[in-house]
Amino acid sequence: MKFGIVTFPGSNCDVDALHAVTDALGQTAVSLWHREHDTQGCDVLILPGGFSYGDALRAGAIARFSPIMQEVIAHAERGAPVIGICNGFQILCESHLLPGALMRNAGMKFICDWVHLRVEGAAPRYLNNYQPGQVLRIPIAHGEGRYVADDATLDALDQSGHVLFRYCDTDGAVTDAANPNGALRNIAGITNASGNVLGMMPHPERAVESLLGSTDGLALFESLLARVNA
Amino acid sequence: MSRFRVSIQIVPRKGLLDPQGKAVADALHALSFSDVADARIGRYIVLDIDATSAADAEKSARAMCDKLLANPVTEDYLIAAAVAA
Numbered sequence: 001m002k003f004g005i006v007t008f009p010g011s012n013c014d015v016d017a018l019h020a021v022t023d024a025l026g027q028t029a030v031s032l033w034h035r036e037h038d039t040q041g042c043d044v045l046i047l048p049g050g051f052s053y054g055d056a057l058r059a060g061a062i063a064r065f066s067p068i069m070q071e072v073i074a075h076a077e078r079g080a081p082v083i084g085i086c087n088g089f090q091i092l093c094e095s096h097l098l099p100g101a102l103m104r105n106a107g108m109k110f111i112c113d114w115v116h117l118r119v120e121g122a123a124p125r126y127l128n129n130y131q132p133g134q135v136l137r138i139p140i141a142h143g144e145g146r147y148v149a150d151d152a153t154l155d156a157l158d159q160s161g162h163v164l165f166r167y168c169d170t171d172g173a174v175t176d177a178a179n180p181n182g183a184l185r186n187i188a189g190i191t192n193a194s195g196n197v198l199g200m201m202p203h204p205e206r207a208v209e210s211l212l213g214s215t216d217g218l219a220l221f222e223s224l225l226a227r228v229n230a
Numbered sequence: 231m232s233r234f235r236v237s238i239q240i241v242p243r244k245g246l247l248d249p250q251g252k253a254v255a256d257a258l259h260a261l262s263f264s265d266v267a268d269a270r271i272g273r274y275i276v277l278d279i280d281a282t283s284a285a286d287a288e289k290s291a292r293a294m295c296d297k298l299l300a301n302p303v304t305e306d307y308l309i310a311a312a313v314a315a
Contacts, residue, residue: 057299058301061301093303094301104248104249105249148304149303
């Protein structure tokens, strides 16, 4: 499987993502510069974390209109997998590939910490190698990660199983205390209606080796492989 | 064709938590400005736009807000055009 990792000016998790899919997952990957118009036949596109275009205007607002994003949008509209992590999630929301938006953390502070996530929802493409209700330990690093959407959108996400990850405590209980940023309904990651576009604030690519403190993110990428190899 | 100075105020939508606005409201209350009922903090953008009328300049600015300058999920905007000095 061939992965394409997009680099915008200000991306800073692109090399982490590249490392995760090549060294930890054993797949091939190419780096795609934001000015490029060609995704080079990649099967999966990843929008990494960082501060694309310096977060000017709003996080992800400018990146949405970069040349490579027109190809990413076309890739997503063909039903092919697109993963947005952290700033990538913000860009996917700004691009309207995912509903809602990410706003300033409720506590105003940038948070770099480990959190627990409860796996739920219906997205075999990304969750195949997880158990429903499984509790993951994955790091976050963001200042604008508070997921918001109107009630109708939130209800639709809940009812269709498109919320994949919620902030929870170590036992998997979804509580206010376990919510690091004030995200509505503790939402940490969602997919679109067709299940091919995934956006999440936590960083699974930073949790793929025991040396990094957790391997809980690896199964997300392995799920993609399992689906292709099945 | 004239040049118009278009002012755009963009603020977080009412009802959504604006932590920055809340912090400022709390600080104002602490300074005894107890008459402050609410504070929201957004962006102020000034554009010089060439158009045939103020209405056209505002129409153009509205399209810019819908496409890029404001987030339709979280923000509201207010536009006012005047002949640029």
